[in-house]
Amino acid sequence: MSRTVEVLSVFGTRPEAIKMAPLVAELQRRPLFRSRVCVTAQHRELLDMVNRHFAISPDFDLDVMRAGQTLCGLASRVLAGMEQVFAQAAPALVLVHGDTATTAVCALAAFYAGIPVGHVEAGLRTFDRRSPFPEEGNRLVAGHLADIHFAPTARNAQYLKQENIKKNVYITGNTVIDALAYTVRPDYAFAQPALQDLATRFAHTVVVTAHRRENHGAPLEQICGALRTLAGRYPDTCFVYPVHPNPAVRQTAERLLSGLPNLLLLPPLDTADMHNLMARCRFVMTDSGGLQEEAPALGKPVLVLRRETERPEAIEAGTALLCGTRQEAVVAAAVRLLEDEAAYQAMAQAINPYGDGRASPRIADAIEHFFGLRELPPPPFLGCAEGGGD
Numbered sequence: 001m002s003r004t005v006e007v008l009s010v011f012g013t014r015p016e017a018i019k020m021a022p023l024v025a026e027l028q029r030r031p032l033f034r035s036r037v038c039v040t041a042q043h044r045e046l047l048d049m050v051n052r053h054f055a056i057s058p059d060f061d062l063d064v065m066r067a068g069q070t071l072c073g074l075a076s077r078v079l080a081g082m083e084q085v086f087a088q089a090a091p092a093l094v095l096v097h098g099d100t101a102t103t104a105v106c107a108l109a110a111f112y113a114g115i116p117v118g119h120v121e122a123g124l125r126t127f128d129r130r131s132p133f134p135e136e137g138n139r140l141v142a143g144h145l146a147d148i149h150f151a152p153t154a155r156n157a158q159y160l161k162q163e164n165i166k167k168n169v170y171i172t173g174n175t176v177i178d179a180l181a182y183t184v185r186p187d188y189a190f191a192q193p194a195l196q197d198l199a200t201r202f203a204h205t206v207v208v209t210a211h212r213r214e215n216h217g218a219p220l221e222q223i224c225g226a227l228r229t230l231a232g233r234y235p236d237t238c239f240v241y242p243v244h245p246n247p248a249v250r251q252t253a254e255r256l257l258s259g260l261p262n263l264l265l266l267p268p269l270d271t272a273d274m275h276n277l278m279a280r281c282r283f284v285m286t287d288s289g290g291l292q293e294e295a296p297a298l299g300k301p302v303l304v305l306r307r308e309t310e311r312p313e314a315i316e317a318g319t320a321l322l323c324g325t326r327q328e329a330v331v332a333a334a335v336r337l338l339e340d341e342a343a344y345q346a347m348a349q350a351i352n353p354y355g356d357g358r359a360s361p362r363i364a365d366a367i368e369h370f371f372g373l374r375e376l377p378p379p380p381f382l383g384c385a386e387g388g389g390d
């Protein structure tokens with residue numbers, strides 16, 4: 001007798017949506033699943049941009065975002081909202097992604113409702129609960145409540161094992177690499193007008209993003225100071241900074257960086273614009289997690305504007321450099337990439353420590369395996385950590 005597994009994918013922010021979109025598409029393609037999507041809309045505008053791009057129409061929308069929202073307010077709206085959604089949708093499995101409030105609280109709501117939870121992008125750790133805050137705490141909560149764990153790398157699976165999470169751990173790669181296959185095109189035409197003639201006006205483009213909570217205030221001011229110095233010193237290089245709408249970020253960036261001819265402060269970019277810009281840039285300067293994964297896959301060096309990272313694989317592979325947020329350190333690292341061709345080439349290696357672009361089919365295979373609908377998948381399944389599938 002044929003059986004359909006009801007899977008509810010829940011996400012609330014831009015990076016979650018980008019990384020869940022290829023998996024949602026994969027689940028929809030498979031007849032064994034009935035795939036539905038719930039958004040919490042923890043971020044409204046940025047999330048909707050991604051959903052439009054990937055043609056995802058959510059089946060449930062909690063619309064929890066409020067002006068000046070606090071973590072507790074957000075968490076309580078997600079918890080109450082998910083209870084209603086579970087009552088209506090009755091999923092056999094809830095999928096959450098990564099490390100946001102949506103991730104942790106939705107995992108908790110599913111646990112309370114007795115519904116198994118699958119955690120996509122499991123096992124990332126800095127081992128410092130305060131940094132990044134609240135992400136490290138959120139992924140700990142989700143990881144310890146989840147029933148199936150989709151670890152992007154062997155290291156992530158190892159970290160779970162150290163926390164005694166050994167059952168149903170699948171090493172899959174990161175779905176963000178799958179997403180690049182949907183967006184990056186050699187003949188791509190940019191939607192954002194300011195990006196359309198960059199290649200003719202400048203010798204190089206450097207992509208910048210900085211918005212993480214731990215960089216608000218003095219660290220972001222240092223980063224902006226570095227960008228000002230670099231833009232002044234290299235007029236043939238365009239620094240493109242799509243600015244996060246968070247007022248704490250936007251006000252600082254506008255105050256310190258407005259009025260420079262080769263420093264573009266732009267509104268958030270559509271995902272395809274962002275990925276294609278990265279594919280054509282010289283290098284990336286960022287505090288974002290997603291960009292640390294995407295840039296190495298595109299062969300672009302990354303200067304990580306943070307003190308620590310839960311993504312050490314690219315640093316060990318030599319394609320990313322943890323340079324902190326001090327102005328002089330950021331300037332020095334960027335100058336090296338702009339002036340020292342050998343140093344640049346050493347970092348500009350197209351490597352994929354985060355996967356081969358087939359994480360979504362592996363996750364779908366693993367879910368089928370979890371529900372007893374298939375044998376452990378053959379290669380190129382990356383692996384099943386010890387005890388996986390028990």
Ligand code: UDP
Pocket residue numbers: 014015018209242243267268269270271272274275287288289290291294
């Ligand atoms: N991104 C985007 N438009 C932008 C900036 C980022 O589409 O203007 C994408 C980026 O390519 C990556 C994701 O958003 O896939 C990263 O999101 P964010 O930096 O907000 O979160 P993090 O990765 O730090 O969790």
